[in-house]
Amino acid sequence: MGAPDTTAFLNFSTPSHASLSGGTRDVIEPATGQVLCTVGIANAADVASATRASAAAQKAWVAVPPRDKAAILRRAGDLFQQHFDELALYCTRETGAILPKGQHEIREAITICHLAAALPMQSQGLVLPSVPGRSSIARRVPHGVVGVISPFNFPLILTLRAVAPALAAGNAVVIKPDSRTPVSGGLMIARIFAEAGLPKDLLHVLPGDAEAGEALVIDPLVPMIAFTGSPAVGRRIGELAGRHLKKVSLELGGANNLIILEDADLDLAASNAAWGAWLHQGQICMASNHIYVHSSIAAQLTQRLVTKATHLPVGDGASGQVALGPLIDAKQRDRVHAMVQDSIKAGAKLEAGATYEGLFYKPTVLSGIKPGMRVFDEETFGPVANLITFDTDEEVIALANHNTGSLASAIISPSIGRAMAMGQQLKSGMVHINDQTVNDDCVNPFGGPGIAGNGTSVGGPADLEEYTQWQWITVKDTAPAYPF
Incomplete structure (x- = not known):
């Protein structure tokens, strides 16, 4: 099989490393040993630059009307559908899969985008009971910048399941995909969302190794980390995130x-x-x-x-x-x-x-x-x-x-x-x-306790809870007089 068509939607005829300072790396097709493309590798300095830009862009993104956010996510899903065959083949080749698995990743990507498009249109909070003369409201607000560290096995699904709802909830996102699958795990997503009209700097993709991942976990501008991978690396990320008082979502598999x-x-x-x-x-x-x-x-x-x-x-x-x-x-x-x-x-x-x-x-x-x-x-x-x-x-x-x-x-x-x-x-x-263990419908809470992770879940009803935090607001007509 020849090299990918450089006139296609995923055009990597020019290596995507112009803005990264950690060098370059070939992306190898496991089945053939062929070079699929060359990508840039991020270091800690690249992570710091990306998080600064993302934090600045996120302030404007919060103010974008819910219907406009939803429209971008719907367009992203439509673009996955429009370029289905090309993207499925690329996922297949990059991950060493059979073609039905690559097609499954694109089908799930479409569903994930459409489900996320519904999030901005849902209730964003609650009216709480209170005393007469005071309104008491609990509302969901975005974290700010969400760092997503994703694996090689189902890179598109396992990245996008965090990226899409995080964006829908008003966050910016920085992705650190596995350097073996940087296209399916990041660059493909960035290409789709750019075409869908996502504002600049809300989504950064930084292929890299442990240096980039650790820099993202400890960056002060990133209050949440979503990680999918091995229990050993998950423990390390949980430890670092805990030291920096960050919310962390760990999905580790481990024992089924x-x-x-x-x-x-x-x-x-x-x-x-x-x-x-x-x-x-x-x-x-x-x-x-x-x-x-x-x-x-x-x-x-x-x-x-x-x-x-x-x-x-x-x-x-x-x-x-x-x-x-x-x-x-x-x-x-x-x-x-x-x-x-x-x-x-x-x-x-x-x-x-x-x-x-x-x-x-x-x-x-x-x-x-x-x-x-x-x-x-x-x-x-x-x-x-x-x-x-x-x-x-x-x-x-x-x-x-x-x-x-x-x-x-x-x-x-x-x-x-x-x-x-x-x-x-x-x-x-x-x-x-009466089924085996490999099941996910996108609308279900997905996660587990113990060696499987830290008990958090993503997907369906868990997404708004995961990618936002509560803020309590009270309003009185006039300030009261206190006895001090």
Whole structure:
């Protein structure tokens, strides 16, 4: 496949680094090793310059009428639709995905923009009870500048889900996308919103590494940080943000549980387990990285997963009919492989996979997983189905709650009452009965406790709460006389 068409909507024939002082970097397509474009890399000085400009622009943005804000967000959604095929292919290539995944990112982007367009037209506060002669109002006001630090796996969705509602609520935004996916995770969004008519300096995109991310977290002009990524980096960001008294939204994934009870349909259960574990090579914060199987059906389910692992095609998702694409880079591949090999040495049984060519890692099945093995204790973030057996409901609930919290859990069983009772005991931000763990409708609160994050949620009813803060206003006809 040739280089991107430089006459298209995303025109990166000229490297986008003119205003950044941290050097340049090639953006590499994982499936082919081809250079997609060259982007600038931001350093701490670039972050400080961007936040100053954003803080100044935000003051005028607050005064823009709600209908005008909504119109810009609707136009952004329409532009994603207008350039659907081009943008979907770029997302596919940059993230090492299959084409349906790239198309999914654009469809969700359209929905996110349209949902955000409704926010400025909603009630912005409450009239509170008060004494006669005084009005008491609680209103939602923007934070000012919101810093968004986003990951490589679903870069468009996981960036835009913060950017769109933050802008709708009256904030400016500075994005620090992963430097491996700076276009889908930032530059594409900036191009869309510029075309949609967003005023200058309200949205800055600063591809970069830890220096840029840390500078954004500690910048005094940025009162809120929205981060999606690993628990290790999330802890560091939470620590820095806490020192600077900032609001922080952490979505970390980390531990997700798919529980398959003994009365489950085995074919349906295997289909759900394969999808939840291997979709986008397992590089999803909601991936079913812990698959708990009742011991009475474990052998049968394992065999079904082995058959799927053996037959699912792996290759370049942008150019062929494949089920899995490549991992994002060699560092991620080596990490996944080391976790698998370490767990095998610790007693896990390799049922299928655990081999790779280049960045293409075969769907892998491990059985006999127990606490203390790396694939149990850490988030694999690769195409590995980790099978854990159990005998009682109480046992599996204790195992699933081992990490003190998870982003997503799911239970498969025709016994709805039993599954619901179990689900209510799981320390999980999202619970699905008779489905796998990878689910999001954009209108739902999305987040989780413990290792999954800091208990905050984004999406749907959570957005206005997340990207604004309360301000209390009282009004009296005349000032009272006090006894002092």
